[in-house]
Amino acid sequence: MNHALIVDDDVDSAASLKEFVAGAQYTVAVAHSLREARRQLSLQRPDVVLLDLMLPDGSGMDLLSDAELLANTEVVLITGHASLDTSVQALRLGAVDYLVKPVSLPHLGNILSRLMKPAQLNAEMADLASGLVRQGHFGRLWGQAPPMVKVYEQISRVAGTSVTVFITGESGTGKEVVAQTVHDLSRRRKQPFLAVNCGAISPNLIESEIFGHEKGSFTGAERQHLGFFERANGGTLFLDEITEMPQELQVKLLRVLETGRFMRVGSTQSQEADVRLIAATNRQPEQAVAAGKLREDLLYRLNVFPIEMPPLRERLSDVALLAQHFLDAISKQEGQPKRFTQPALDRLGSHHWPGNVRELRNAVQRAYVMAAGDMIDGQWLPGLLPTPSPVEEAGPRPAPKSNARTVVVPIGASMAEAERALILATLQHYKHQKERVASVLGISLKTLYNRLREYAADEADTDGR
Numbered sequence: 001m002n003h004a005l006i007v008d009d010d011v012d013s014a015a016s017l018k019e020f021v022a023g024a025q026y027t028v029a030v031a032h033s034l035r036e037a038r039r040q041l042s043l044q045r046p047d048v049v050l051l052d053l054m055l056p057d058g059s060g061m062d063l064l065s066d067a068e069l070l071a072n073t074e075v076v077l078i079t080g081h082a083s084l085d086t087s088v089q090a091l092r093l094g095a096v097d098y099l100v101k102p103v104s105l106p107h108l109g110n111i112l113s114r115l116m117k118p119a120q121l122n123a124e125m126a127d128l129a130s131g132l133v134r135q136g137h138f139g140r141l142w143g144q145a146p147p148m149v150k151v152y153e154q155i156s157r158v159a160g161t162s163v164t165v166f167i168t169g170e171s172g173t174g175k176e177v178v179a180q181t182v183h184d185l186s187r188r189r190k191q192p193f194l195a196v197n198c199g200a201i202s203p204n205l206i207e208s209e210i211f212g213h214e215k216g217s218f219t220g221a222e223r224q225h226l227g228f229f230e231r232a233n234g235g236t237l238f239l240d241e242i243t244e245m246p247q248e249l250q251v252k253l254l255r256v257l258e259t260g261r262f263m264r265v266g267s268t269q270s271q272e273a274d275v276r277l278i279a280a281t282n283r284q285p286e287q288a289v290a291a292g293k294l295r296e297d298l299l300y301r302l303n304v305f306p307i308e309m310p311p312l313r314e315r316l317s318d319v320a321l322l323a324q325h326f327l328d329a330i331s332k333q334e335g336q337p338k339r340f341t342q343p344a345l346d347r348l349g350s351h352h353w354p355g356n357v358r359e360l361r362n363a364v365q366r367a368y369v370m371a372a373g374d375m376i377d378g379q380w381l382p383g384l385l386p387t388p389s390p391v392e393e394a395g396p397r398p399a400p401k402s403n404a405r406t407v408v409v410p411i412g413a414s415m416a417e418a419e420r421a422l423i424l425a426t427l428q429h430y431k432h433q434k435e436r437v438a439s440v441l442g443i444s445l446k447t448l449y450n451r452l453r454e455y456a457a458d459e460a461d462t463d464g465r
């Protein structure tokens with residue numbers, strides 16, 4: 001059974017908290033002062049401490065900063081009034097959450113049940129502790145390179161809490177998979193995980209999409225609409241591309257994070273939000289603040305638990321494992337197993353992967369389709385385009401030749417030129433069947449059309465000159 005310690009000098013409030021916490025399957029001890037709290041902590045290590053900040057013999061913050069005393073203990077702060085400074089400081093010092101007096105018992109109930117570690121999390125943590133990432137993956141995340149193991153440790157530490165997580169990293173590094181893994185390992189895993197791309201919703205609809213709206217609150221609002229916050233109730237809301245959210249809405253989001261409450265558009269009544277928030281961006285957060293895309297106070301609040309995804313080029317030792325994982329998946333889906341040759345694997349390991357894991361996954365899918373037999377050779381994998389050396393640049397160069405099945409790109413060509421050559425050659429090879437071409441190239445049909453439009457525009461420009 002989990003054990004809780006309640007530290008509160010108000011005798012009545014401590015007694016009612018005690019009754020509630022005991023009902024949530026915890027054994028409970030109570031302390032009315034810091035001194036008594038320290039004594040209780042030395043008698044029996046609690047799993048959770050509910051800590052009031054204002055105590056007769058000092059501030060609860062002093063106890064919170066005593067890392068040794070609180071090792072393996074989760075602290076939930078109880079404050080008289082919500083202030084950004086104390087709450088951020090408390091979360092920085094390691095509190096998992098905070099409650100504002102008078103304490104909302106349902107909110108406390110949610111926190112307590114979340115703090116009881118789910119069995120799956122315990123198993124994954126035990127794996128990590130023994131230095132083993134089971135079969136090369138951690139939940140849906142594949143890879144065992146040290147930077148990934150660090151990410152797994154961060155996920156394990158935060159998943160069982162309700163703390164907001166902020167994931168940064170280049171496009172394609174796996175930010176959404178991390179968000180999903182945090183959800184899967186939390187007590188919320190049976191509740192919804194909703195992913196919202198803030199950049200994909202028009203700025204004038206985004207508030208009602210996120211917070212919902214009342215009937216008649218604006219032209220076209222014909223009926224009440226539940227926003228993502230209500231639909232994700234009890235679960236996790238993943239706000240992707242948070243820097244694309246309009247600033248006014250960032251203010252509202254900050255308020256939800258501070259108070260746990262929000263309002264539908266057109267309503268004056270606030271709603272309780274039992275939602276774990278995860279946000280992500282592929283921009284540099286500080287630059288986004290400087291560029292006016294991200295409010296500094298929101299960044300400060302999100303940064304309580306940052307997870308930075310390493311680019312794939314910084315974990316090249318994982319490329320073969322990831323490639324094999326994607327190959328197994330597509331082989332299973334298509335019902336025809338294929339294997340990489342050694343030169344193919346070597347080639348994968350020497351590419352720089354500007355598009356990160358997404359590029360690798362697309363490359364494997366494309367190579368699978370292109371390889372005729374059951375072996376996948378290097379020729380179907382991303383070309384190595386080393387930076388040109390000055391000597392090569394200066395010297396004469398034999399004219400490269402492309403034939404029906406290969407594209408030769410000269411050293412010194414840009415990625416855009418290489419891409420254009422490949423797209424056009426593939427298009428010709430597949431007799432302009434655009435869906436097939438998009439699938440072979442591992443890009444969306446929309447991207448293919450966009451590129452072709454760009455090429456046509458470039459040609460029109462050149463013709464016009």
Ligand SMILES: Nc1ncnc2c1ncn2[C@@H]1O[C@H](COP(=O)(O)OP(=O)(O)OP(=O)(O)O)[C@@H](O)[C@H]1O
Pocket residue numbers: 140141142143169170171172173174175176177178281282322357358361
């Ligand atoms: N470690 C991993 N193991 C397995 N699959 C992964 C891993 N990382 C990424 N992927 C896969 O790569 C693709 C891109 O990942 P994801 O969408 O999470 O990236 P992202 O960082 O959110 O990118 P963006 O910034 O463009 O939104 C997905 O298909 C995902 O399943």
Ligand SMILES: [Mg+2]
Pocket residue numbers: 175176240
């Ligand atoms: Mg994403």
